Amino acid sequence: MSGSTTDNAPEDEQSGSSQAVEPSAQAEDEKAAAVRRVSAAGRRWRAAQLAGCAALLAVALTGGSIALGALRDGGTATVASSSSAVSPGLMASGDLDAGIKAIQAHLRGQPRDFGSWATLGLAYVEQARTKGDPSRYPQAEQALKKSLRLEPDNGQGLAGLAALAAARHDFKGALTYADRTLKQNPYDERALCSRIDALVELGRYAEASKAADLADERRPGIPVFTRYAYVHELRGDVRTARAVLERALSTATTPGDIAYVAGALGQLAWNQGDYDAALTDYARALAADDNYLPALEGRARAQAASGNRAAAIKGMEAVVARYPLPGPLVALGELYEDRGADGDKARAGDQYALVDAWTALARANGVNADLDTAMAAADHGDKAAALRAARAEWARRHTVHTADALAWALHVNGRDKEALPYARQATATGYRNASFLYHRGIVELATGDRKAGRSHLTSALKLNPGFSPLGAREARKALKEASK
Numbered sequence: 001m002s003g004s005t006t007d008n009a010p011e012d013e014q015s016g017s018s019q020a021v022e023p024s025a026q027a028e029d030e031k032a033a034a035v036r037r038v039s040a041a042g043r044r045w046r047a048a049q050l051a052g053c054a055a056l057l058a059v060a061l062t063g064g065s066i067a068l069g070a071l072r073d074g075g076t077a078t079v080a081s082s083s084s085a086v087s088p089g090l091m092a093s094g095d096l097d098a099g100i101k102a103i104q105a106h107l108r109g110q111p112r113d114f115g116s117w118a119t120l121g122l123a124y125v126e127q128a129r130t131k132g133d134p135s136r137y138p139q140a141e142q143a144l145k146k147s148l149r150l151e152p153d154n155g156q157g158l159a160g161l162a163a164l165a166a167a168r169h170d171f172k173g174a175l176t177y178a179d180r181t182l183k184q185n186p187y188d189e190r191a192l193c194s195r196i197d198a199l200v201e202l203g204r205y206a207e208a209s210k211a212a213d214l215a216d217e218r219r220p221g222i223p224v225f226t227r228y229a230y231v232h233e234l235r236g237d238v239r240t241a242r243a244v245l246e247r248a249l250s251t252a253t254t255p256g257d258i259a260y261v262a263g264a265l266g267q268l269a270w271n272q273g274d275y276d277a278a279l280t281d282y283a284r285a286l287a288a289d290d291n292y293l294p295a296l297e298g299r300a301r302a303q304a305a306s307g308n309r310a311a312a313i314k315g316m317e318a319v320v321a322r323y324p325l326p327g328p329l330v331a332l333g334e335l336y337e338d339r340g341a342d343g344d345k346a347r348a349g350d351q352y353a354l355v356d357a358w359t360a361l362a363r364a365n366g367v368n369a370d371l372d373t374a375m376a377a378a379d380h381g382d383k384a385a386a387l388r389a390a391r392a393e394w395a396r397r398h399t400v401h402t403a404d405a406l407a408w409a410l411h412v413n414g415r416d417k418e419a420l421p422y423a424r425q426a427t428a429t430g431y432r433n434a435s436f437l438y439h440r441g442i443v444e445l446a447t448g449d450r451k452a453g454r455s456h457l458t459s460a461l462k463l464n465p466g467f468s469p470l471g472a473r474e475a476r477k478a479l480k481e482a483s484k
Helices: 026-049 053-061 095-109 114-131 136-150 155-167 171-184 189-201 205-218 222-234 238-251 255-271 275-288 293-305 309-322 326-339 344-364 370-380 383-396 400-412 416-426 434-446 450-463 469-482
Strands: 071-073 076-078
Touching: 095 114, 114 136, 114 155, 136 155, 155 171, 155 189, 171 189, 189 205, 189 222, 205 222, 222 238, 222 255, 238 255, 255 275, 255 293, 275 293, 293 309, 293 326, 309 326, 326 344, 326 370, 326 469, 344 370, 370 383, 370 400, 383 400, 400 416, 400 434, 416 434, 434 450, 434 469, 450 469
Parallel strands: none
Antiparallel strands: 071 076
16 A cells, blocks of 8 residues: 555644533533542542653554554543453544554654554544544555555454444444454454444344353453443343443543443433433533533433423534534434524524435445435435435344334335334334334324324333434324324
8 A cells, every 4th residue: 555544644633622512501511510520539640640642652553562542631641452442432532633643653654563554544443433524434444454464364453444344334344354353362352342343233132142241251341341231222121231331430440431431321311211310421421521422412412302402402513513423413403493493494404414415425435324314314305215225224234223214214105014014123122212112103003003003102202202302292293193
C-alpha cells in the first residue's frame, strides 16, 4: 500500500477540549454535578499519574505492541495492552485524534511496524463510529491490510479486520476474522468480544450466549460483562443484565469505562420505561465524560419521555450537529413533528433527508445500510425502498431487529398477513422492546385479531409509554379505537 494512509490522513480533527455538547436541563445538570463531586476525589489521584495521550501512545507504539485503547480523563490518558478489547466508550473524545496523529508520525519513521498499522486501522474504525463518518473505513481497511502484508496472520491485524467487518455490518466476515484470531490466541479479548457481537447480530443467540460464557471464563472484564448483559437482555432476563452491568460499573475506574457502563445501564432502564433511573445513569455517564454520545442521546430521549420536550430537542439538536447518525436524526425529526410549531414539518423533513444522505455515504464506503434504510424509510421515506431493504437484510441475518424491520415494512406496504409471522418472531425471545410490541399490536389489529392487538399495544405502553413521540401517540390512538 502507498503511504497515503499516513501522509494524507486528515490533520484537522477536533482537539478534545472539553466543552459540553449542550447545556442540559437544570435537574439533569444537578444530578451530573452531584455525581461528579463524589467521583472527583477518586479521579484526581489517577489524573496525576497519567501522561498525554499522543506522547504516551507514540512511545508505546515503538514496540509495535499495543492496540488502541486510550482512556480519557480530561486531556490525559492511559493506554491499554494489545489484548484489550476496545469498548464503545473508550475512544469517544478528541484524544483519539491525538493518538492517530501520534501513530501517523511514528509510521512515517517506521513504516514496517505491522502492529502500529493494525493500531491505526482500528483507530480509524473507532473514529468512523464515534464521528459518524464512514469515509474512514477505506482508510482502516488499507492500514489493516498493510499490517497483514507485513506480518501475515498477525493477531492484531485479524482482530482489526473483525472490528472493521462488524462496523460495516458484515457480521459473517466479522465472525470469520474473530475465529481466525482465536485460533492463534484463544484469550484475545477483542476477538472474544467480536465473536459475541457477530453471533448476536447474526441472530444466533444460543451460540452468542455460549460465547459470552466462554469469554467470561477466559477474559472477565468490562468489555465482556457488557456483552454478557446484552445477551441476557435479548432473552428477557433484565434482572441479570442489570446485575452484571452494576458489577461492571463497580469495577470501572477510568472515565471512558464509567461512561460506557453507566450509559448501558441508562439504556437498559430506558427500555423498561424507568426514566428517572435512566436519567440518573446518564448523569453518571456524563459526570465521567460530558461528551459521551450515547449518554447525550439517551438523556434527550428520556427527557422527551418525561415530558421535557424543550430540553430533549435542544439536546438532540446538539447530538446531530456533531454526530449525524440515523438514530438521532430520526429521533429529532419525530420530536419536531410531535411539537408541531411553525416550520417544524420542514425541520423534520430535513432530518429525514439527512438519513438518506448518510446511508448513501455509508454504502459508498462499504457499509451495509439496509437495516437503517428499512427502519427510517418505513415511517419517513420511500415505503417500497424500506421493504426492499428489509427483505435484503433478512436474507443476510435473522435477528429480532431484522424481523421487526421486515414486519413493519410489510405493514406500511399493506401486506399485514405476510408481516404477522415476522412481528411474532421479533418478540419471540422475550426481549422487552416497546417498539416491537407496538408494531406487533398494529399488525394484529390490521389482520383482524383485535384481542391480541389490544394486548400488545397495552403491553407496549405499559412497558415504555414514551418509547417514541409519534409511535406512542399512534399506539394510544389505535388502542382507543380498538377498544370501542
